[in-house]
Structures are given as C-alpha cells and as structure tokens.
C-alpha cells in the first residue's frame with residue numbers, strides 16, 4: 001500500500017471504530033496528517049480531556065498514552081508501538097523519589113510530565129515544558145523539588161529567582177547531548193538565523209538561544225516571526241514540519257544528534273495495525289494509580 005492509501009484506510013477505520021488519534025509534534029508527518037489532535041505534551045493532555053470517542057490512540061511515547069488513560073479512565077487508550085518509551089521517564093521511579101522526598105519534607109514535588117504514571121502518584125503537581133514556569137510561579141510554596149529534568153528545572157529556576165529549587169541529576173539524554181560548541185558551529189554556518197531551543201537542552205545552550213520553549217512554542221514562534229531563517233534545537237522532526245508549513249523560510253537542524261529513537265519508533269504501518277487491532281498495546285493501569293496520578297495532572301491543568 002502507498003502512504004496515501006494507508007492514510008485513507010486509517011481515516012475510514014477510525015470513523016467506523018469510533019477512534020480518536022492524538023499525535024505528538026515529534027511524530028512523522030504522515031502520522032500527523034491523519035491525527036485529530038496534534039501538539040506538545042501540554043496541549044495533548046488538555047485535548048485528551050475533550051475527546052468524545054470511546055477509543056483513543058496516542059501516537060507518541062508511553063508516558064503520553066498513560067497520561068491519556070489517567071485523564072480518560074473510562075476510555076480504551078492504545079499505544080501503536082509498545083516499545084516507544086522515553087529515556088527520561090524511565091530514569092526515576094517511585095522508590096527512588098520516595099527516598100529523596102524524606103530529605104525534603106517541606107518541598108512541593110513538581111514532576112515533569114515525562115515521568116511514569118506510577119511515579120506521578122507520589123508527586124504534587126505535574127508540569128510540561130510549556131507550562132513549567134507559569135505553574136511553578138503559581139505554586140504557593142517557595143521550596144520546589146523539581147524532577148527529573150535538571151535542565152528544564154534550571155531554566156525554570158532562572159525565571160523564578162525568588163524561589164528555592166532542588167534539582168536532581170536527570171534529563172533527556174538526547175537534548176542533553178547538545179553542546180555550546182554545536183551552537184557555535186551552527187551559528188557560523190547560518191549567521192543570520194535565529195536559534196530556537198527546547199528547555200531540555202543544557203543551560204549553556206539555552207543561554208545562547210533567541211527563544212526557549214516547548215515543541216509547540218518553537219513552532220508558533222517560527223511561524224509568527226518576521227525572520228526568514230532558523231536553527232532548531234529540538235528533535236529534528238520539528239525543523240522538517242516547519243519547512244513544510246513555511247516554505248518561504250529556512251530551517252536548519254542545530255545538530256543531527258537531536259534524533260529521538262523512541263519518537264521515531266512509531267510508523268504509519270504501526271498506526272494502521274493498531275487501528276485494525278493486530279498490533280499496539282492497550283494501556284492498563286490500576287485504579288489506585290489512576291486515582292493518585294490524576295491529582296497532580298489535574299493540578300497542572302488547574303494552574304496551567
């Protein structure tokens with residue numbers, strides 16, 4: 001089957017089977033084209049609450065599908081490729097953070113949404129890259145234990161100097177690979193370009209950027225900007241999508257190290273097979289996990 005034949009089948013089957021497709025902005029273009037909702041982690045969490053269909057397919061990584069399930073426990077939620085995890089979400093578990101919390105009893109535990117459902121059950125508030133600064137400002141407590149991403153945590157802490165942040169040594173290994181030297185080389189190649197980066201990059205990289213924001217934030221900034229040339233410091237799919245959306249502008253990869261194998265794992269064929277019911281995995285979470293993890297996601301939506 002060709003890509004467009006597969007897409008037509010997917011569109012036909014999702015109507016017949018009452019399925020809504022959510023896809024993260026890092027997914028391949030051919031997947032985004034058949035999705036009902038697309039965007040960054042925050043937008044997808046909010047969109048998941050609006051879905052009327054009985055079934056949801058979350059094309060992205062596992063913690064995103066778990067978030068959908070937590071927000072819509074009565075629905076069937078599927079991940080097309082069960083191997084699509086997130087290296088950051090897998091770094092810290094409930095046992096580790098329970099121990100850490102003992103040393104910081106008076107701190108509010110803020111969990112980046114890139115965490116497992118199980119870990120979220122012992123956290124106070126969730127944040128995403130697009131909502132972290134706003135939410136941490138609104139939290140009444142001045143002491144924040146921010147997990148797991150120390151780069152996003154450092155970015156937020158810099159924006160809110162009046163609060164005390166305790167950071168742990170976690171983060172996205174893909175974004176953390178980018179160095180100030182990579183920025184120097186890209187700027188030498190494209191001296192007129194603006195640099196837009198994700199806050200999962202190291203502070204030394206974020207400091208050199210013209211804009212720091214979520215995947216949707218980067219896309220919106222580039223679309224609205226009068227500038228014509230950009231260096232994109234997040235997963236390379238974003239530069240590719242932007243190039244299609246804005247053919248009169250030029251988008252360059254900051255570095256080819258910015259490739260997330262987990263986000264690349266899901267293909268249009270996986271999505272098709274998941275809709276047919278021959279592949280993918282239904283997300284099943286214990287009721288107690290859903291109930292406890294929902295508190296910190298609800299708090300994110302309330303404050304966000």
Ligand code: 13P
Pocket residue numbers: 039040041042114128129130172198200213214215216
């Ligand atoms: P966003 O919240 O910006 O979509 O980021 C998700 C992510 O995994 C970035 O690596």
Ligand code: SF4
Pocket residue numbers: 061085086087088089114172173174175200235260261262263
């Ligand atoms: Fe996780 Fe990093 Fe991939 Fe985002 S880019 S899904 S944080 S491993």
